[in-house]
Amino acid sequence: MSDEFTSHLRPQLLGRMTQRAVVEALKAKGPMSRADIARLTGISPTTVSSAVTQVVRAGLIEETDAEITGPGRPGKLLRLTADSAQVIGISVEPEYCEMILGGVDGRPRTESRVRFPTPNTYTRLLAEIERHARPWLDRPKTRTLGLGLSLPGIIDPTGERSVFSPNFHQTDDQRPGHDLRERLGCATVLVQESDALCLAEQRVHGVDDLAIIDYAGGLGVGGLVGGRLLGRHIGLPRELGHVAVVRDGERCGCGSTGCLETVATDAAFARLVSARVQRSLTAEEALDLIDEYPAERDFVLDYLAIAVGAVTNLFAPPLIVLHGRMLPRRPSLLAVLTDRAARRKLAPFRDRCRLVLASTTKAEGAIAGILDHLFEELGPTLQPSVVAAHAQS
Numbered sequence: 001m002s003d004e005f006t007s008h009l010r011p012q013l014l015g016r017m018t019q020r021a022v023v024e025a026l027k028a029k030g031p032m033s034r035a036d037i038a039r040l041t042g043i044s045p046t047t048v049s050s051a052v053t054q055v056v057r058a059g060l061i062e063e064t065d066a067e068i069t070g071p072g073r074p075g076k077l078l079r080l081t082a083d084s085a086q087v088i089g090i091s092v093e094p095e096y097c098e099m100i101l102g103g104v105d106g107r108p109r110t111e112s113r114v115r116f117p118t119p120n121t122y123t124r125l126l127a128e129i130e131r132h133a134r135p136w137l138d139r140p141k142t143r144t145l146g147l148g149l150s151l152p153g154i155i156d157p158t159g160e161r162s163v164f165s166p167n168f169h170q171t172d173d174q175r176p177g178h179d180l181r182e183r184l185g186c187a188t189v190l191v192q193e194s195d196a197l198c199l200a201e202q203r204v205h206g207v208d209d210l211a212i213i214d215y216a217g218g219l220g221v222g223g224l225v226g227g228r229l230l231g232r233h234i235g236l237p238r239e240l241g242h243v244a245v246v247r248d249g250e251r252c253g254c255g256s257t258g259c260l261e262t263v264a265t266d267a268a269f270a271r272l273v274s275a276r277v278q279r280s281l282t283a284e285e286a287l288d289l290i291d292e293y294p295a296e297r298d299f300v301l302d303y304l305a306i307a308v309g310a311v312t313n314l315f316a317p318p319l320i321v322l323h324g325r326m327l328p329r330r331p332s333l334l335a336v337l338t339d340r341a342a343r344r345k346l347a348p349f350r351d352r353c354r355l356v357l358a359s360t361t362k363a364e365g366a367i368a369g370i371l372d373h374l375f376e377e378l379g380p381t382l383q384p385s386v387v388a389a390h391a392q393s
């Protein structure tokens with residue numbers, strides 16, 4: 001690389017890295033002044049000030065009305081934008097779609113939550129999303145910075161194309177990120193739904209290492225290792241749901257038979273109870289009858305325990321978050337599952353992986369996904385460990 005080239009590149013890159021450092025400092029430690037950011041990051045106050053101007057202009061951070069008093073020059077507190085800018089999180093699932101607004105601070109505005117049955121064609125799906133998003137995009141004095149779209153199945157490594165989903169085919173081989181960007185005019189990123197849950201639960205638990213088991217429809221597994229997603233960042237497929245565990249078992253949406261997701265999920269429970277009552281029940285309807293069909297419930301729990309054992313033996317994360325409907329219906333089943341899963345774990349891991357129920361939704365994870373994208377777009381992190389270490393002190 002010529003000196004002329006690098007001398008031009010360096011100030012620009014350093015500027016972007018400083019902008020990222022400003023955002024990461026506010027994300028890690030909450031509202032603070034320009035002087036505090038300079039102290040925390042070790043970057044000169046002048047450089048911080050000009051980076052702050054850029055990031056305020058981008059809408060990611062804002063000045064609050066609170067004045068800082070004390071030694072030195074008075075200044076205003078900065079924070080991740082709460083009101084004047086927003087992002088939209090959308091989750092598309094086989095039965096329902098959910099849309100929610102969030103601030104740059106990552107807080108979902110639960111009063112704006114919208115849920116609607118998933119349209120049966122791709123064109124209708126886009127139209128329905130646009131219909132609900134339009135009033136949000138037109139809110140006065142509020143900029144929409146982007147949209148995160150949580151999808152089941154496999155998303156190609158560029159994050160542009162939804163490749164294949166065994167239980168949901170409306171988005172197969174489509175480019176919903178591109179198409180929504182065209183229709184709505186704002187940045188859109190696709191987030192695989194297990195990754196979305198990882199990101200949302202990471203914020204709740206404040207940890208960088210966890211696994212997700214999503215047993216709601218298919219059986220999805222997600223993992224976060226040192227803050228990096230096994231799927232998006234490391235590129236592992238994580239298709240545990242399509243490991244065959246039952247010889248001559250049920251036909252699976254993937255084309256094979258006896259896959260773990262045909263026996264370890266809410267959908268599996270609905271199928272079993274439907275067979276008993278001889279009519280087709282949704283998962284919700286079947287779960288209303290959970291106490292009347294203990295054998296079917298135990299069958300599903302046994303296979304879910306196998307899934308927990310497999311995730312433990314493969315990754316041994318300190319925390320496994322379970323997302324689905326059966327366990328929240330009867331919270332006492334978590335102890336049963338923990339007990340059965342222990343028998344499937346290798347002895348050294350038995351006490352290591354705590355099981356908890358998810359407290360977030362995929363739409364909230366989509367908000368976390370678009371925010372991560374917007375922050376990454378600013379520039380690379382300077383020294384994340386330094387900021388994190390200071391933030392903890």
Ligand SMILES: [Zn+2]
Binds near residue numbers: 166242256
């Ligand atoms: Zn399968």
